[in-house]
Structures are given as C-alpha cells and as structure tokens.
Amino acid sequence: MVVKERRTRKKTDEVVAVGKTPAPVVHQSAKQVASSSNYVFLIAKLIVTAISFVTRFHKLEFPNEVVFDEVHFGKFASHYLERKYFFDLHPPFAKLLLAFVGWMNNYNGAFKFENIGMVYPEDVPYVAYRLVSAWQGALVVPLVFSIMEQTGFSVAACTLSSLVVALDNAQILHSRLILLDSTLVFTFILSLYFYIRFLKSWRKPFTWGWTIWLALTGLSLSLVMSTKYVGLFAFLSVGSSVVCDLWRIADIRNGNSMRTVFRHFRTRAFYLILLPFFYFLIWFYIHFKVLTFSGPGDSFMSRRFQSTLAENPLTQQALEVHFYDRITIKSTANPSVFLHSHPDHYPRQYPDNRISSAGQQVTGYTHDDINNIWQLLPENDIPEAHRGRMPFVGRQAVRLYHPSTDSYLLTHDVASPNYSAYQEVTTVTGDEAVQRYNETLWDLEFVENPTGQAYTKVTTFRIRHPNTNAYLRQSDKTLPDWGFNQVDIHAPRNTDFGSSQIWTFDDIIDLEDRESRIPERDEESAGFGSMPFLFKYAELQDHMFRSNNNLVQDHPYNSWPKSWPLLRRGVSYWTKDQTKSQIYLMGNYFGWYLELVALMTFIVSVVADQLLQLRGIELFSVRARRKLYKTVSWFFGAWAFHYLPFFTMHRQLFLHHYLPAHVIASFVVGGMADIIFLQQETSESPRTVNKYMKVFTALTSIGMLLTFFWVAPLTYGWPLTPEQVRARQIGAVALHFNR
Incomplete structure (x- = not known):
C-alpha cells in the first residue's frame, strides 16, 4: 500500500x-x-x-x-x-x-x-x-x-x-x-x-x-x-x-x-x-497631495494640519502673536470657553467647610466679554519705547495680565471650588503681584505650532505653572450662583486631561494693522503651515481608528x-x-x-x-x-x-x-x-x-x-x-x- x-x-x-x-x-x-x-x-x-x-x-x-x-x-x-x-x-x-x-x-x-x-x-x-x-x-x-x-x-x-x-x-x-x-x-x-x-x-x-x-x-x-x-x-x-x-x-x-x-x-x-x-x-x-483645500473633514484634524489647507477658516483668520498683544484665550475642549476673570471673589468658605483664598475668580465664559481679554507679557517687562516687534515663539516664560481688573493670573496650593485635589486659579494685583512675581509666571507649551511662530486660531498650547507644575484646565463642572454659573477653571498637577487642558489664542484685540500680522502662505500647500507627510499620516490613522471604534450606536439594519x-x-x-x-x-x-x-x-x-x-x-x-x-x-x-x-x-x-x-x-x-x-x-x-x-x-x-x-x-x-x-x-x- x-x-x-x-x-x-x-x-x-x-x-x-x-x-x-x-x-x-x-x-x-x-x-x-x-x-x-x-x-x-x-x-x-x-x-x-x-x-x-x-x-x-x-x-x-x-x-x-x-x-x-x-x-x-x-x-x-x-x-x-x-x-x-x-x-x-x-x-x-x-x-x-x-x-x-x-x-x-x-x-x-x-x-x-x-x-x-x-x-x-x-x-x-x-x-x-x-x-x-x-x-x-x-x-x-x-x-x-x-x-x-x-x-x-x-x-x-x-x-x-x-x-x-x-x-x-x-x-x-x-x-x-x-x-x-x-x-x-x-x-x-x-x-x-x-x-x-x-x-x-x-x-x-x-x-x-x-x-x-x-x-x-x-x-x-x-x-x-x-x-x-x-x-x-x-x-x-x-x-x-x-x-x-x-x-x-x-x-x-x-x-x-x-x-x-x-x-x-x-x-x-x-x-x-x-x-x-x-x-x-x-x-x-x-x-494628501490631492486634497489641499479646506473641506468638510477639517474639523477632524488638528489645527496644525488645518494650517496646511488653503481657504481654511482658521488659517484665513490666523494672525501672528506678539508680546504685549491684548488677546483672548480659548479652550479647545467641546464646548470651548474663553479664559475669563471678573472683579468678584471666591467665597471665604465653601459649604463643605473648605477654606479658599478669597481671591479674584478665574472662570470659563462662553460669550464675548471685555473680561475675556488678557495681555501677553514677557518675563521681564521692557519699556514701551523699546518693545518694537517682539513675536512670541513660545520658548520664554510669560505673564498673563488682566487689564480690566489690573491683575495677573496665578495658581497656588489652595483647593479649587469643585475639586479639592486640584489647585485654585486666581489673580493677584498691586503689591501682592510684585511679592508673588514668580508665582505669576507661566510656560505656554506648544502642542501644535505650524512654524514655530505663535498664531491665533492655529497654535495650541498647554498653560503650565512652573512653580507648582500644574496645568490650567477647563472643568466639566460649573460654579454655583456666586460664580454666575460659569465654568470652573482649575489647575491639576502632573495629570493629562486631553483637550480640556489645551488652549489657543482666539483673537488679538484692538490690533491697528492686522494685515501686517497675516502669515505668508506656503506656495506648495496653499496654506501657511507645513507638516511632514508621516506626521499627517500618523494623525489621520489615529483619527480613523478612534472614529471606527466609536461606531457603536444602534442601527436599524x-x-x-x-x-x-x-x-x-x-x-x-x-x-x-x-x-x-x-x-x-x-x-x-x-x-x-x-x-x-x-x-x-x-x-x-x-x-x-x-x-x-x-x-x-x-x-x-x-x-x-x-x-x-x-x-x-x-x-x-x-x-x-x-x-x-x-x-x-x-x-x-x-x-x-x-x-x-x-x-x-x-x-x-x-x-x-x-x-x-x-x-x-x-x-x-x-x-x-x-x-x-x-x-x-x-x-x-x-x-x-x-x-x-x-x-x-x-x-x-x-x-x-x-x-x-x-x-x-x-x-x-x-x-x-x-x-
């Protein structure tokens, strides 16, 4: 056989x-x-x-x-x-x-x-x-x-x-x-x-x-x-x-x-x-070579990616950011809020008997308001006559000055209203701002930045407090009536909360010569930013897999x-x-x-x-x-x-x-x-x-x-x-x- x-x-x-x-x-x-x-x-x-x-x-x-x-x-x-x-x-x-x-x-x-x-x-x-x-x-x-x-x-x-x-x-x-x-x-x-x-x-x-x-x-x-x-x-x-x-x-x-x-x-x-x-x-x-114009898929992509597309609404409104600009800062979370402060203060004591600093409130506000305006100052102030053209490139410490209340943004080791584990965010003014100068310094760590130069609408960053290693964050909670039911802003230490900790310059206020701040366009991409192909590919893959995994809702068939x-x-x-x-x-x-x-x-x-x-x-x-x-x-x-x-x-x-x-x-x-x-x-x-x-x-x-x-x-x-x-x-x- x-x-x-x-x-x-x-x-x-x-x-x-x-x-x-x-x-x-x-x-x-x-x-x-x-x-x-x-x-x-x-x-x-x-x-x-x-x-x-x-x-x-x-x-x-x-x-x-x-x-x-x-x-x-x-x-x-x-x-x-x-x-x-x-x-x-x-x-x-x-x-x-x-x-x-x-x-x-x-x-x-x-x-x-x-x-x-x-x-x-x-x-x-x-x-x-x-x-x-x-x-x-x-x-x-x-x-x-x-x-x-x-x-x-x-x-x-x-x-x-x-x-x-x-x-x-x-x-x-x-x-x-x-x-x-x-x-x-x-x-x-x-x-x-x-x-x-x-x-x-x-x-x-x-x-x-x-x-x-x-x-x-x-x-x-x-x-x-x-x-x-x-x-x-x-x-x-x-x-x-x-x-x-x-x-x-x-x-x-x-x-x-x-x-x-x-x-x-x-x-x-x-x-x-x-x-x-x-x-x-x-x-x-x-x-990527074919799709060079803004379209319905822009919102899925990062601001850096969008900056490479022609006719993108963000890039069309983008302006170079300089020191001493009066700016509005907006969260990238959904829904997003403006970084806001007003003359009212935190209550001295909360209902759970915790004690606050009773400092000036810093909140998130969803509407345009004069109290949304901040001024971007360098670490060491320069006399106005010698300031000249000072583009902000993100590698220097900054102070965020609030003109309407004449105060400076600060966070410290005091519990926030809604989260006892996170730091309160407030402002200080006058002699206290001088005494606590180092506590008013912030690092703006770029997350997305097309060219190294900071731009409104396009550049995103985390606002880090080097003195306590805490990051400014938009909360998912609102404040009580004493805070006008506005969004709670606090500063967690060493914790990544994604988009709720990422901010962008929304606009420059009272800019006399806006045309001088419009960035030059890249001839090849028709946008003004650049992004290597492999970076674009990696970002798109991430969004594709995330979106695919999110298709969990029921369907009739x-x-x-x-x-x-x-x-x-x-x-x-x-x-x-x-x-x-x-x-x-x-x-x-x-x-x-x-x-x-x-x-x-x-x-x-x-x-x-x-x-x-x-x-x-x-x-x-x-x-x-x-x-x-x-x-x-x-x-x-x-x-x-x-x-x-x-x-x-x-x-x-x-x-x-x-x-x-x-x-x-x-x-x-x-x-x-x-x-x-x-x-x-x-x-x-x-x-x-x-x-x-x-x-x-x-x-x-x-x-x-x-x-x-x-x-x-x-x-x-x-x-x-x-x-x-x-x-x-x-x-x-x-x-x-x-x-």
Missing part, C-alpha cells in the same frame, strides 16, 4: 496551498488527457464568466438615483475632484480610483450625493462609477475558477465554486453600486491567485517568474489593505501559508542551508511586508456575525414608493446554505478521519487526504480569518462585512465536493468527473439559479406585489411594501 501511495503521488498534478508542493510528473497519456481537459476547463470558465458579466451589468444604470452608501463614496469622489479635504474611516485607494474615473469623464464633482433617492443629474457619470464595481465584481468569478483550477480540482469543482459567487445576489448587488466592497473582494481574490501561482513555481526559487508572482502577491495585498482595513485579514490568510512554507524550507531534511533559509525569509519579508507597506503609504501621499452564514438579516438599500420597488441586500439562500454545509462537512471530515486513523481505518485516499489537509484546510483557515475576528468587534456590523468570507467559502464548497465524489485511487486523472459529481453539480447549479431569480427582484429593484414581498420575508428580513 505504501508503494502504491508513493506512485500515486507522482501522478498528482494538483498544487496545494501550503506545505511541500509535489512536482508534477506528466507522462504521455497524462498529456493527452490534459489537452482535452484544458479545453473543457476553458469552455466552463467562459460560461461562468459570461454569467458573471450578465448578472452584474444588467441595466446598470437603474436606478438613476443615489443608492445606499453611494451617498458616502460618490461624495468622496466629488471631494477629490474639487480637492476639498474630507475624512473617512477607510484608506484612499478605492476612492481615488472612483475619482480618477470621474476625472476621465471630465466631471467636476459638483454633485454631492447628499441623500439616498436623489436623482442623478445628466452630467454625473454615476454609471461609469458603477462600472468600476461591476468590472471588478465580474472578474472575481473567473479568478475563483482559476484558483480552483490551479490548485488541482476538477472542472466540476471549479464550476461549482465559481457559480456560488456568480449567482449570489449579495455579491451581485455590491458589484452594481458605487461601493468599496467589490474592490476589496477583487483585490483579495487576486492576491490569492498570484500567491498560488507563486507556490506553483516552488521548484525554481529566486528566478524571475518566481519573484514576479511573489511581487504581484505583495502588490495586490497592499491594494486590499488600501481599500479597507479589514484587508489585514488577507495578510493573515496568505501569511499563514507563508509561515508553513518557511517552516518546510527550514527543515534540515529538505537539504537547505541556513543561508538559503534566510534568503527565502528575507525575500518574502521584502515583497510581502516592506513593499506592500510602501505601496500603502503611496495612496495616502496622493490623498445592524446584524451580528452569528447570523451572517444563515442569511437571517439583510439591509434595505433603496426604495421607490411610486412603483413599490426596493433594493435589499439578500444573498442566494441556496448558495449560502450550501457553503454552510460544506464548512460543517469539512470539520466533520477532519474529526472523523483523525478518529478513524486511530483505529487503522483509512477514510480518504492519499490524494483526497492531501487536498483535505493542505488545500481545503487553507481555504477554511482563510474563511475563519475573514469571519471570526468580527465576533471581537463592538462597532456597527452589517451583512456585507461577510462578503469576503462568503467568496472564500465557495472554495470549500468545490473542494469538499471534489474530495467526496472524485478522489478515487483508480482514477486516470485527478480531474476525472464521474456521474455522481455531474449530478451533484447540475442539481446545485439549478438550485442556485432558481434561488437567484427568486431573489433577483430585490437585487435589481423590480416591482413586487405585497404577496410576493411577504413570500421573501425569511428570518429577520424586514422588507418594504409588504401590505
């Missing part, structure tokens, strides 16, 4: 995804079989590709209205074309691709895709935008077929897997709209195809062909990640195979020296990690991962009251449950095979077991990488997040069918199709086709009667016009 198994292994022409890849040994008879087999594969691939294109391109112009998240991604393309800065949770590649198509169609981006149901004007190339998704979605199907073919499965298995995707209504719907998911799925499946071609050239490492396939894998992986951050799962899917492959190469029994092992590791690290990250950065670099494989809940994309039409995200039930059965069959097969082997019983042939444990197990692992992580996420989740996993599960469908029906030791070719496989493929194809037409009205927006709508309400699916 062992001898027979070894001979069989030599005849095998399949390519496994991980582990030691057997080299094909083709005899004359096998070549003849392969010649006719290739023709059958080509015909089958053309048929499923034609189905894919027809289902995705059918009346792509309908509806001529904004559908679902076209309100976002169409709008982003318009912002690119107008070069106005916007903020989004996803990386820029797919959105830049849409903008490029708009630019090629001479579109100016005037339409803003504001609401679902808005009719597209004639000059908006919405069909061209949808074609981007349609082409990519259609090409996924032949790629699925080719991956199954390259990994050595039969033509029936290839056809079955590709039809699961070609006839899936959810995949079709997302391929017909201005969305990112088609780009995500296409680039991911493309990366799998390139990686499998790389594995097939394992006998010729470091050759041009081997290197090109590896480089293309890295490029396509970077495009996945540059479309959505869930593209990280694609890296995990391919990376798991890379680790196994390197483990095999490092095995001394394979005869590789340590120098060769290190060379393999170094080459893969370069093409699959370093270069993809470089490509990833390129799209952000283009993103929110669903959880446990319901996705069962297709229990979809998403309403578009409705039309006049015609009682709707577009609703719903997959092909037959295909989705076929995938679920295949996934469960894989798990049961592995468990059963392991248990039976303990008793010396061979459940599968050698060829079938090799496919089960190497190729199909890798597909199953990739499916798990694209599905299970969602159980750990606490943000909004929808059915369309399962689409990449759905495509991967189609490989398991074809793979398990091939293993169960075709893997006989006596087969002339591992790609021979017996009658059982033919019947199974035919029946499942008919089932998917019938289900596709049953769901199609919800995919394409065809009108349905209330009875027909109710017939399609399965599980938690809630359709419109059901009465």
Whole structure:
C-alpha cells in the first residue's frame, strides 16, 4: 500500500496551498488527457464568466438615483475632484480610483450625493462609477475558477465554486453600486491567485517568474489593505501559508542551508511586508497631495494640519502673536470657553467647610466679554519705547495680565471650588503681584505650532505653572450662583486631561494693522503651515481608528456575525414608493446554505478521519487526504480569518462585512465536493468527473439559479406585489411594501 501511495503521488498534478508542493510528473497519456481537459476547463470558465458579466451589468444604470452608501463614496469622489479635504474611516485607494474615473469623464464633482433617492443629474457619470464595481465584481468569478483550477480540482469543482459567487445576489448587488466592497473582494481574490501561482513555481526559487508572482502577491495585498482595513485579514490568510512554507524550507531534511533559509525569509519579508507597506503609504501621499483645500473633514484634524489647507477658516483668520498683544484665550475642549476673570471673589468658605483664598475668580465664559481679554507679557517687562516687534515663539516664560481688573493670573496650593485635589486659579494685583512675581509666571507649551511662530486660531498650547507644575484646565463642572454659573477653571498637577487642558489664542484685540500680522502662505500647500507627510499620516490613522471604534450606536439594519452564514438579516438599500420597488441586500439562500454545509462537512471530515486513523481505518485516499489537509484546510483557515475576528468587534456590523468570507467559502464548497465524489485511487486523472459529481453539480447549479431569480427582484429593484414581498420575508428580513 505504501508503494502504491508513493506512485500515486507522482501522478498528482494538483498544487496545494501550503506545505511541500509535489512536482508534477506528466507522462504521455497524462498529456493527452490534459489537452482535452484544458479545453473543457476553458469552455466552463467562459460560461461562468459570461454569467458573471450578465448578472452584474444588467441595466446598470437603474436606478438613476443615489443608492445606499453611494451617498458616502460618490461624495468622496466629488471631494477629490474639487480637492476639498474630507475624512473617512477607510484608506484612499478605492476612492481615488472612483475619482480618477470621474476625472476621465471630465466631471467636476459638483454633485454631492447628499441623500439616498436623489436623482442623478445628466452630467454625473454615476454609471461609469458603477462600472468600476461591476468590472471588478465580474472578474472575481473567473479568478475563483482559476484558483480552483490551479490548485488541482476538477472542472466540476471549479464550476461549482465559481457559480456560488456568480449567482449570489449579495455579491451581485455590491458589484452594481458605487461601493468599496467589490474592490476589496477583487483585490483579495487576486492576491490569492498570484500567491498560488507563486507556490506553483516552488521548484525554481529566486528566478524571475518566481519573484514576479511573489511581487504581484505583495502588490495586490497592499491594494486590499488600501481599500479597507479589514484587508489585514488577507495578510493573515496568505501569511499563514507563508509561515508553513518557511517552516518546510527550514527543515534540515529538505537539504537547505541556513543561508538559503534566510534568503527565502528575507525575500518574502521584502515583497510581502516592506513593499506592500510602501505601496500603502503611496495612496495616502496622493490623498494628501490631492486634497489641499479646506473641506468638510477639517474639523477632524488638528489645527496644525488645518494650517496646511488653503481657504481654511482658521488659517484665513490666523494672525501672528506678539508680546504685549491684548488677546483672548480659548479652550479647545467641546464646548470651548474663553479664559475669563471678573472683579468678584471666591467665597471665604465653601459649604463643605473648605477654606479658599478669597481671591479674584478665574472662570470659563462662553460669550464675548471685555473680561475675556488678557495681555501677553514677557518675563521681564521692557519699556514701551523699546518693545518694537517682539513675536512670541513660545520658548520664554510669560505673564498673563488682566487689564480690566489690573491683575495677573496665578495658581497656588489652595483647593479649587469643585475639586479639592486640584489647585485654585486666581489673580493677584498691586503689591501682592510684585511679592508673588514668580508665582505669576507661566510656560505656554506648544502642542501644535505650524512654524514655530505663535498664531491665533492655529497654535495650541498647554498653560503650565512652573512653580507648582500644574496645568490650567477647563472643568466639566460649573460654579454655583456666586460664580454666575460659569465654568470652573482649575489647575491639576502632573495629570493629562486631553483637550480640556489645551488652549489657543482666539483673537488679538484692538490690533491697528492686522494685515501686517497675516502669515505668508506656503506656495506648495496653499496654506501657511507645513507638516511632514508621516506626521499627517500618523494623525489621520489615529483619527480613523478612534472614529471606527466609536461606531457603536444602534442601527436599524445592524446584524451580528452569528447570523451572517444563515442569511437571517439583510439591509434595505433603496426604495421607490411610486412603483413599490426596493433594493435589499439578500444573498442566494441556496448558495449560502450550501457553503454552510460544506464548512460543517469539512470539520466533520477532519474529526472523523483523525478518529478513524486511530483505529487503522483509512477514510480518504492519499490524494483526497492531501487536498483535505493542505488545500481545503487553507481555504477554511482563510474563511475563519475573514469571519471570526468580527465576533471581537463592538462597532456597527452589517451583512456585507461577510462578503469576503462568503467568496472564500465557495472554495470549500468545490473542494469538499471534489474530495467526496472524485478522489478515487483508480482514477486516470485527478480531474476525472464521474456521474455522481455531474449530478451533484447540475442539481446545485439549478438550485442556485432558481434561488437567484427568486431573489433577483430585490437585487435589481423590480416591482413586487405585497404577496410576493411577504413570500421573501425569511428570518429577520424586514422588507418594504409588504401590505
């Protein structure tokens, strides 16, 4: 039996995804079989590709209205074309691709895709935008077929897997709209195809062909990640195979020296990690180069970032700050307040019997007022005749003088009104200001400063009291009636409270020659500030991840991962009251449950095979077991990488997040069918199709086709009667016009 198994292994022409890849040994008879087999594969691939294109391109112009998240991604393309800065949770590649198509169609981006149901004007190339998704979605199907073919499965298995995707209504719907998911799925499946071609050239490492396939894998992986951050799962899917492959190469029994092992590791690290990250950065670099004007995304970014944008309201009002300027100082917290003081004093004793300094109150005030004005003085006062031009650059100690009460800002070791652990902030005047001179000194520590010179609106800073190492802070509490219910201002020591401790110069009061203080604009950025690319990238990443984690509010069509494989809940994309039409995200039930059965069959097969082997019983042939444990197990692992992580996420989740996993599960469908029906030791070719496989493929194809037409009205927006709508309400699916 062992001898027979070894001979069989030599005849095998399949390519496994991980582990030691057997080299094909083709005899004359096998070549003849392969010649006719290739023709059958080509015909089958053309048929499923034609189905894919027809289902995705059918009346792509309908509806001529904004559908679902076209309100976002169409709008982003318009912002690119107008070069106005916007903020989004996803990386820029797919959105830049849409903008490029708009630019090629001479579109100016005037339409803003504001609401679902808005009719597209004639000059908006919405069909061209949808074609981007349609082409990519259609090409996924032949790629699925080719991956199954390259990994050595039969033509029936290839056809079955590709039809699961070609006839899936959810995949079709997302391929017909201005969305990112088609780009995500296409680039991911493309990366799998390139990686499998790389594995097939394992006998010729470091050759041009081997290197090109590896480089293309890295490029396509970077495009996945540059479309959505869930593209990280694609890296995990391919990376798991890379680790196994390197483990095999490092095995001394394979005869590789340590120098060769290190060379393999170094080459893969370069093409699959370093270069993809470089490509990833390129799209952000283009993103920043295109978006140079102020736009709706400004408020998400720092003031330093905004200073690089042309026509930004903050930068247009920015003025150079000099010593002796009369200024207003404003917190950056939300809501923000002016630093304010007035002649009234803190009460000598609080209700809890704590004693205050009874000094002058310093508060936060939300309205313009003369008591918001402070004067910025240097540490050592200079006679007025010798002051001249003295720009404030933030590296000198300052005093904050309050003109309306003739006093100086100060904090000391006295408890604040609302927080006994934090210092009170007050002012001192007259002889006391002289005696306590050092206590009236402050350091303004810049947080964001575009050029080193301080500006109103743009420069932000913390106000630190060096004598006690306390920082001025806007409280989240207000004072009682004795403080006119204004915001409490206090000074915690050595504690970071974020934006509530960050301040900015809001305006310069009574400035005679404002034009002389307007900063010069940077010719390249059209703003007046500068910010290195990597700083911009790091800041944007921080805001993107924070915003993504904040998407926790409930949504009418929110669903959880446990319901996705069962297709229990979809998403309403578009409705039309006049015609009682709707577009609703719903997959092909037959295909989705076929995938679920295949996934469960894989798990049961592995468990059963392991248990039976303990008793010396061979459940599968050698060829079938090799496919089960190497190729199909890798597909199953990739499916798990694209599905299970969602159980750990606490943000909004929808059915369309399962689409990449759905495509991967189609490989398991074809793979398990091939293993169960075709893997006989006596087969002339591992790609021979017996009658059982033919019947199974035919029946499942008919089932998917019938289900596709049953769901199609919800995919394409065809009108349905209330009875027909109710017939399609399965599980938690809630359709419109059901009465």
